[in-house]
Amino acid sequence: MRESAAERHDRLLGLVRERGSARVSDLASQLGVSPVTVRRDVEELAGRGLLDRVHGSVSWPQNAAPAAAGPGGTGTGLVLGMLAPSSTYYFAEVIRGAHEAAARAGARLILRISDYRPQEDHARTEGLLSAGAEGLLVAPGWQHPGDPAAFGGWIASLPVPTVLLERRPTAGSPLDRLDRVCSDHAHGVLLAVRHLVDLGHGAPLLMARADSPTAVAVRSGYEEALAVLGLRAPQDVIDSVPAELAPDAFEQAVQALREAVHSGVATAALIHNDVDAIQVVQRLAELGVRVPEDLALIAYDDEVAALADTPLTAVAPPKREVGRHATELLVERLGQGADMPRRHLTLLPQLRVRDSCGERPSRRR
Template sequence: MRESAAERHDRLLALVRERGSARVSDLASRLGVSPVTVRRDVEALAERGLLDRVHGSVSWPSSAGPGTPAAGGGPVLGLLAPSATYYFAEVIRGAHEAAASAGARLILRISDYRPAEDKARTEGLLAAGAEGLLIAPGWQAPGDQAAYGDWMAELPVPSVLLERQPAPGSALDDLDRVCSDHRHGVLLAVRHLVGLGHRAPLLVARSDSPTALAVRAGYEEALGALGLDRPHRVIDSAPAELDPGRFEEAVREVQTAVTSGRVTSVLVHNDVDAIHLVQRLAELGVRVPEDLALVAYDDEVAALADTPLTAVAPPKRHVGLHGARLLIERLGTERLGTAASGEEPGQHLALLPRLHVRASCGAPAPTRITR
């Protein structure tokens, strides 16, 4: 696989950080690229304040070295996210807002949901001068933490997990974390649909992300808490554009459950899948909300559907905001000395989603947001 520019930048920064300074020609040789490429990389990194250039050489800048405050007097924060778009764009925005208000600098690496690369990306953040880390690992499958997560317990700087809940009792369970309480979000959706007179809703969900797995677990807990029987097995969904055959199977199963009278409402993870589902069901004669009340989970694009979708909205921006504030607090305490730092308890902060009521559930929209 061809190395990306970001990966090459990480290696370049690590070399300069290790040596203090290096000639462009030496860096080109070590990196296995042309001097022209290295000069272009150095120029880009120097513009960001990560390197200093002096007559064919580069050096680690005293203004951006490890442990050195950012320009506003605050620390340098590193953020590892699996994506910079859907869902995590708001997490990043919140972290950036908190960093800016504290005079800190936020630097970002993206793993593209490749958990095997999380460690290298994080090392790149440390090489770029990060004094503390906000980490949203690229986990997708249930076994990804065990396969790719142990290294996080040994990080040399304060770290906060975002939107990830490690296995109870694991080494990562001792880390600070800030997460959306997806179980509560699912309970809001189920309770709302039941309150409209429906039996327990059907769940249509993916299984390829921690959020999807939490939604599935939350669904079982919500049914138990409300004394409801599952109306149908959980239907596994897939992106319509990536796996059209599997998507069509899910649609047909929903159609059958509705036309048989067993199901009158549905919770769908995520927004995009819900929009595709509504469109295809309409082609098959099942109307939302007339024949089927629907709630989506994520609330990224739910309001933009032809029939605006009622949706559970995890507090994504606030996850980033509170995570960065907690990390800045940890870094400030650490600077007071190890004794004071050791007295501070760890934190597991769970933020509650909200339910945004729109047309797809068949209920009039309230004047305020349901909590």
């Protein structure tokens, strides 16, 4: 199986962490890829604050404390391990927030990426422990409802303090007793639906993925938001898929949204996520549906929504703050131990209003 970019980033970070610094040409040889690929990877990782880059070489960030005494380590600072399902898109900001908080605490953060393969989470976490991690930030690579039961049992028995990131286990389960920091996606969806209703629209359609915990939370939050506002869904949720992975299914979803607009079923929509939303808007324009003139639209995630031709209003989960608060909680847990009460910290998303919702329908030309 071809190695993903996330896996290559993971190996690159591991090599630099172990050596302290390395030349780009040496990394290319070690990773078995071209120097151009390594330079591109280094640029991305340096941009996220995970590496320092100087004159053809890279080094572990200078503002991170030296590793604690452990395998190969001689320093005295804390070593924190982080398991994330991806180092790009949503989790790039979570990682950045964790890295910044670790540096402020005089700790070193080491990273492993599962690339949304939950069956590999346990082994990658064991790698973090072998590297000297004294506490863990864990965002399992769950994608489907059955994944926590199938691939999550080991987390509750980890030998070091652990904080879950952006994951809500089943109430009353062993994982529910762990510290965790999450975005309140139900609140974010409510902000979006209420904004569209306040503009004079009826209940918006939801077009959403179903391949991540965020997607599942957006779907359940949509039902809750409609109930809170006394609304009924205009039709069933339109299942969304990445256009590059399933172009036929993506086209089918866009056609369903187009038909809902043309038939008057809905004048507004919420789309998860904003990469999909941008592609949907582009395809709708080709089909004669204009945003916001014919359809008011809000995207969910706010990673690239502002870069659309018509900047998209978007729900922005507090991704960076999730990483920061989780790291601060872990450092505090390591300092105080088991006597500190467990915490479930929930952070509220924001609605960033741009151009894609337009004016009230009655005021449009």
